[in-house]
Amino acid sequence: MITKPQFRPFFVFFIWVLSSALEHNFPNCENPSSQENFTFHCNTNESQNHCDTFALLRATSRFSSLTNLSSFLGINRIALAQANNFSSNTEFVPRDQPLLVPIQCVCNGGGFFEAELTRTALKGESFDGIASVLEGLTDCEAIREKNPSLSLWNVGEKVKLVIPLRCACPSSYEINQKVNFLISYPVSEGDSVLDLALKFNLTPETIISANNRSGASFKPQKLLPLSTILIPVEEKPVFGSREKSDLGFPQGKRKSKMWRFGIYVALGGVVFGAGIAILATFWVIQWRRKKEISGKMADLELQQLGLSIRTTSEKRLVETYTIEELRKATEDFSSSNLIEGSVFHGRLNGKNLAIKGTNTKTLAKVELGLFQDTTHHHPNIIRLIGTCSAEGNSDSFLVFEYAKNGSLKDWLHGGLAMKSHFIASCYCFLNWSQRLKICLDVAMALHYMHHIMIPSYVHGNIKSRNIFLDEEFVAKIGNFGLPNVATELSQSWSKGYLAPEYTPQGNLSPSIDIFAYGVVLLEVLSGKTPITEETGEGRVWLSEKIKSIVQANNAEGLSEWMDSALGEDYSFDGAVTLANLARACVENDSSLRPSAGEIVEKLSKLVDDLPEGEQFSICESSSKPLAIEEDK
Known part of the structure; x- marks a missing residue:
């Protein structure tokens, strides 16, 4: 096999030591973290123990096709398009576009909420890979509990695979407060309660309250990447083709500048005091995580192409x-x-x-x-x-x-x-x-x-x-x-x-x-x-x-x-x-x-790996170039 030169990045020693010390924070199969950090409690006796809701995923360069996404998730493509207010002909969406995934959330016998996706596995698929692609909406340990008889690292081809997602349903109190959906939001590096509150036009207290149902005490000053938090909203978010920093959430009543100033004053001390350490920690954690899975990432994200039988009532007759x-x-x-x-x-x-x-x-x-x-x-x-x-x-x-x-x-x-x-x-x-x-x-x-x-x-x-x-x-x-x-x-x-x-x-x-x-x-x-x-x-x-x-x-x-x-x-x-x-x-x-x-x-x-923004050299053509030829 023809080989190419291998280059190794230069790592600063103290970063290596710090990343090694923090490595245990990642919820993967080899080093699982406590599941209490990532589940939301429920009561099977309550009336609000099941609901239709949404999880959020962000489109990537390999994850921007609705056909691929619906196949990976085992969800009807038309339902996915409708959830995002797309036309039935929409196929591709811009990179970093937030996408809503419709899910059915139920209170299971274990006393916590979950949604289940069922799909057919591909050869070589791994639990850790699926969790990585889903950005923290699930983890390897949760997938293993649902599929105890399957291999962690090499799921058999065409095997039925159950993937649990973290979710929750609004309580009666929240419904009275006009909270109709709790969106399962995968935390990215740099996310904070304050930023999410501003983007969703909510108060930080509302988000904190919604997440107090988690198994462990919710720590608003330290949102952990690759985890899930709940975003309480009155109506389904509507996304557009926005910049990454603007997720395009629906606007309700505008909060005054004084309200925003008060929020910053209230949380400023905590954020400033922990900000530098938290950002450095998050950066190192994410860097270490990406290094660990870099050799597998393409295969992990490729599982978006997994098989799902899709049905649709919309016909396109010949x-x-x-x-x-x-x-x-x-x-x-x-x-x-x-x-x-x-x-x-x-x-x-x-x-x-x-x-x-x-x-x-x-x-x-x-x-x-x-x-x-x-x-x-x-x-x-x-x-x-x-x-x-x-x-x-x-x-x-x-x-x-x-x-x-x-x-x-x-x-x-x-x-x-x-x-x-x-x-x-x-x-x-x-x-x-x-x-x-x-x-x-x-x-x-x-x-x-x-x-x-x-x-x-x-x-x-x-x-x-x-x-x-x-x-x-x-x-x-x-x-x-x-x-x-x-x-x-x-x-x-x-x-x-x-x-x-x-x-x-x-x-x-x-x-x-x-x-x-x-x-x-x-x-x-x-x-x-x-x-x-x-x-x-x-x-x-x-x-x-x-x-x-x-x-x-x-x-x-x-x-x-x-x-x-x-x-x-x-x-x-x-x-x-x-x-x-x-x-x-x-x-x-x-x-x-x-x-x-x-x-x-x-x-x-x-x-x-192609350079971004590269211009293609396209030759001008007449109005009748070749379309379909005689087979030869």
Whole structure:
């Protein structure tokens, strides 16, 4: 395996000593803290012993998709969208956006409140990892109590997993005071009762009172990160796309400046006296914690992609078009609207469409059920919008979502679409950041097909020609739901995507897609086609070439093999990681290939390491770039 230089940060000695001394404060499975610090007492005999309420999570770079979040939590995606006042079509939210998670809180037999989430575990998932992703709404010890028969560090694949969350219901007294919800709020470093009171437009006394039901005495001057406190509110908070410091809580009656001044005077002495020590302690604790879990964090956060069967009453039916409508959309299938092969650009009812000619037999085999509702709509899969079935043996048509920037193949290798639909004088290429994000998009789609869909779906024809780019260069896999055409090898390139175990009549498995995806990664890295003719070497398969490069542990050889269009404008360490990942994907032994989830983990880390605010180099295009091509 090609390795990259390892660098260790320089640690000041006294910080190391202090962090070691404070290490026991973290509630993890190896060193659990008292559960009394994190639970809220209840009385099973009281009338207010169950309620519908909310927990709060903050969107991260890997946690910003509602589909991913709902899958990880085992909560209906539509319910999650409604809880946050999003439209049903909302998928992504800004980083650090607060998100409300609807939960049912009950008083259990042990005398404390809890909410339970039930979902299916993924291979390699750990209790500590789940607790870390949930930011303190639960802890490893609580998860272990709910799942005593499961391994702490390697939960079995497809095992039912119960995740308890900390919560509470308002008492009768609180309801009389117009407290209708107690929001479970995960404490972050730097949070204080005063700041939260101002953000929620509450008094500190109200927050302190709500949290006095905890098992141990509530210490308002020392909010512990990775713990949960209760925020009493009259109505459900409404969040917007705000800065991190402004959570966008609903405004009630404004407190006067004198009130705020009085609060500062009342708490100022305590805060000032303990502030320096507490902030230093919190910083060291958080720093130590991040160091301990850094090697696992991507996998822990990746569990957001866990499986949950989602239902929805909102339907998105595949439309049926008439041949007259399609003629009008394509200017009677004018050659000026021809993209390539039998694919035309069309515009109907103000929407750009990709209209692909096919035959009635093929149309009958399309799995229309995969497109009939929002459950099977993924942002990285080209959506089938409609069909047109002609009578008899006449041509029929499939109408797809339009991808303005064509196929990945044409951006990497050029071709008819590049020559006829992009400005000839513009030297168009994908930069390193774009390539990494495209690879991550495709991996997300494969994870959805392989692990979220029930039953799982194997595409069977992953290749750069079937990966399309929208106007923002978001990648989308095409030919989803169409009859498998992996046996159609009219172009020799297609043979370069086939796994060694593939047989035309054999059953397709997810590992077939992973092998083909690995070849796509190699195309992205090298700019070369899956099979090339090289002087002195003859016909060369990319899947074999990468094995020789990695086996030789030759960094210079990898550098020379990289796509020359990138020049020096890429991360060599990132290229090494991507090359090793691609090498694993094209293993001859299918059992050694990574899963789509593991691929998402590694690529997410690479994308997160990209410089913030980097501008993408986008080449201007005409109005009719490639959208959906004939399969080759």
